[in-house]
Amino acid sequence: MPSARPRLLYVTDLAYPARGRRYCDEDIHLTARLREDFDLALCHPRDVRALMDAFDAVVVRNSGPVLGYQDAHEAFRAHAVRTGARVYNPLTGHADMAGKQYLLDLTVAGFPVIPTVDSAADLHRLPPAERYVVKPRLGADSIGLRVVSAGELPALTDGTVLVQPRVDFAYEVSFYFVDHDFQYALYAPDPDRRWRLQPYEPTPDDLEFARRFIDWNGIGYGIQRVDACRAQGGELLLVELEDLNPYLSLDALPEAGRDAFVEAFRASLRRFLAV
Structure with missing residues (x-):
């Protein structure tokens, strides 16, 4: 059972060089506020597996693209599943948490998503466009993204990438x-x-x-x-x-908006720890 003051392992890469964003500022602000309710320690994503058993929950925040530490992330996930560790967000998501397959699934299901295919045989399913976006299935933060012409697509579409019309x-x-x-x-x-x-x-x-x-x-x-x-x-x-690990851009909000988000975040964590 969680202690009177739950212990949180807060996962962040404070040095990640995000374009146009400062991960460290956001997490410094959030952890300063969360310490009012929780005992908390910050942790790089490569260190989670070694430290997580001493905490009531792991909170994954601005940890950067998983591609930069894939081995450590897989070890963390496997250990969390094996031990039943509490992870926030829970590791059951079907979206970016699990790669880009969901864009294909949502396209097939008729959701309002940019049309997406992953094979040369399905290129005809995409609407005509002057240029197309090709990105890795396991990409993040625009890593590996390319904009190409229609003529380049057959040679690039080998199942490891997704193709979308450039909207x-x-x-x-x-x-x-x-x-x-x-x-x-x-x-x-x-x-x-x-x-x-x-x-x-x-x-x-x-x-x-x-x-x-x-x-x-x-x-x-x-x-x-x-x-x-x-x-x-x-x-x-x-x-x-x-x-x-969605970046929140809290610096774009007025102070009242940031405060409201922090209160919602803290309340959610309390509910999560009480389950």
Whole structure:
């Protein structure tokens, strides 16, 4: 059973060089606030397996792309499953936590997602486009992403990559959830500056769009970010469902918004530890 002051192992890579973002600032702010309720230690993702048994739960936050420490991540997951360790977010997500297969699954299921295929035999299923995006199945943070012409696709589509039409969009927008509760939305008015974010007031239709993916993923506890683009026709299309370690861009929120998120995060952790 958790102690009176639960012990949290907070996983972050404070030195990860994210483009346009400072992971360390966000996690310093969050851990300072969480210490009001929890006994807490920070941990690099490569050290989780060696340290996790001494804590009531592991909280995975800004730990960077798993590709940078794949062996350590697999050892951590295997140990967590074997011992029944509490991990937040729970390791049951079907989205980025498990790779990019979900983009294929959602395409087949008819969800509003950028059309995605992974084989040369399925290229005809994609709408015609001037350029196409090719990215690794296990990619993250745009690592390995390429923009190519249609003529280059057959030679590149070997099952290890995903192919999507390059969408001409008006802007990108992200919806942030704690458990299944919407918290805030941010958008990038300039498509060339993905991380120059501003608060966004979602419409009821926007929230219905985002909640559809949260419901599909089925995680009972945790932080998720639904990334979408506003196509020229006005519709939203899913770009990514981040359910492992979504960066929160809290610095783009007013102080009241940051405080509200922290309170939702702390309440979620309390509920999670009480289960």
